[in-house]
Amino acid sequence: MLRYTIRRLLLAIPTLLFISFVIFAILDLAPNDPTGQLPLTIPAEVREKIRESLGLGEPFFIRYLKWLEQFFINEPLNILDQAFGIQIGNAEERLRITSWATRSPIVDLIIERTPQTLMVVGLSYVVAILIALPIGIISAYRQYSWFDQFGTFFSMVGFSIPTFFTGLVCIIVFSVYLGWFPSIYDTTHKVTDWDSFVFQIRQMIMPVMVLALFNAAQLSRFMRASMLDNLNQDYVRTARAKGMKERAVLLIHVLRNSLIPVITVIALGVPQIFGGAIITEQIFRVNGLGQLLIIGIQGADIPLVQTLTFIFAILIVLFNLIADILYGILDPRIRYD
């Protein structure tokens, strides 16, 4: 297992390098001028100076290597420095990836935005799992019952209706007509006492539920299919034949085995929730990572977009690896070596 993990980690390096190159190249070779949004009255030589100050004077490969150095060496060192209050090398001279729009280091922007995304999107994923697992279990146990029919229909609907429509409908119904929940997520809100806690819950309900329903729809189908695969196995018959309680058969024997593929699906979905949250964050005005990306894209803030997109890619590669390893750990029949 360890050998497999190390091999996969080593394989991830060329993959990530390739992806970083693709992302960098797409953004860099595109026919787009970062000074294009500046006023037309700026003379050409000043424009050229601005381009050079943004680091655009160097050839393509030099800039790519510099960006890699900043991303993989300078920024991690900075984080280490800040975390332990130590100095590794010359911290002052170290070049950081800075945003063109705000002129601040991008890592700081990301650290600032991450809690909101984790809070809303992470919680929605947890809620989705909590909804999906029972639905999947009951649907499979009572296959073709009305509950199963309804569950299948529900998951089909949840899976087909995009979050930007459910989100808007929720705002219309619950904010405009009923006035129960605020339509805009207030990130400056601090939880200090009971009332502010209630407000926090109220403003989180809609974004969390919209995203949770979408994810739950997919997960419940996986759970149902996985339970059905296991319910017809011989070991279930054996367990029943030796007189175990139905509850124990279902919740201990079948559930444990059925969860193995579902857990890997859950792990694979984690990077997607960061990407998929772009739309939900946009609807409810949560200023998380997704919104940061949109702002960067709209403002043609190339370094910010490059870095964020690459971080999403790292998450995908990492969670693919985690899913495979989890599969090997949970299911002893699977041997990678």
Next chain:
Amino acid sequence: MTDAPITSVDQRAMQDAEMGEQRSLWGDVWRQFRRHTGALLGVAVFVFIVLAVALGPFIHTVDPQHLDIVNKNQGPSWAHPMGTDNLGRDMFAQVLAGGQVSLAVGVAAMLISLMIGTLVGVLAGYFKVMDGALMRLTDLFLALPILPLLLVIILLFRDTLRKAIGPEAGIFLLIVFVIGITSWMQTARIVRGDVLSLKEREFVLAARSIGTRSWRIILRHILPNVLSPIMVSATLGVANAIITESALSFLGLGFPPDFPTWGRLLYDGANFMQLSPDRVLWPGLAISLTVLSVNFMGDGLRDALDPRQRGRK
């Protein structure tokens, strides 16, 4: 499934009697497909939407871009069945026009992704030399963060293409192309798996033994046999492309407002949500119904094309 109730066996016997002994593969598929109520409903709804979008503008002959600022933000009436927007444009005509673009994007992007996916899948499955490289490429594409990349590509290439080919054709080609080349991976994987097992079968061996060339074996013997997974991915591909296009338009990076799609109408309507909520409702409902019907069709097709489900004796 295998223990089908007696009635269905009787029915099948009756159908057999009616049709004589001739039972083609596609006849069987159709017979199984008909039993899936959701799939039939899906077909009905989808055909209805396609017909409405294609023929609707001939019946409801209002120009979707006609500004009538006096009659802005109106509710539904006989003249404007879905009301008007903030510039007095007829919503129904806009939804119909937007549907044409949305459906065209969905089908065109699906065709591109199917072609790439099938090509990569067949090449990787049939020619052992290319397998490793092509599958690594597929893995790389699967590791790309699709939505952010799509947004970035569209932002960067939009203006250039608009200047080169014209505002409407440019953005259409760009969106169809980028959705197509970022959604072929699942098809490629499924096709490769099927080709790998088909390649070892006797009929392929027989074809090879009489000296059939590789490309002929692929065209005549392999491709017809991988048609069913390709068809299922086609339906899922349409649904996926429509959703992706709407998401892009919804984030303001898709089609321009004077060339609306359902996603763009939703995006524009979202700003007037409190004033006229039905501007969000109609395009959103159109997207959801289309995707839902296509997904149900795909579900039914998957069941119908699965020989284990079909219950042939």
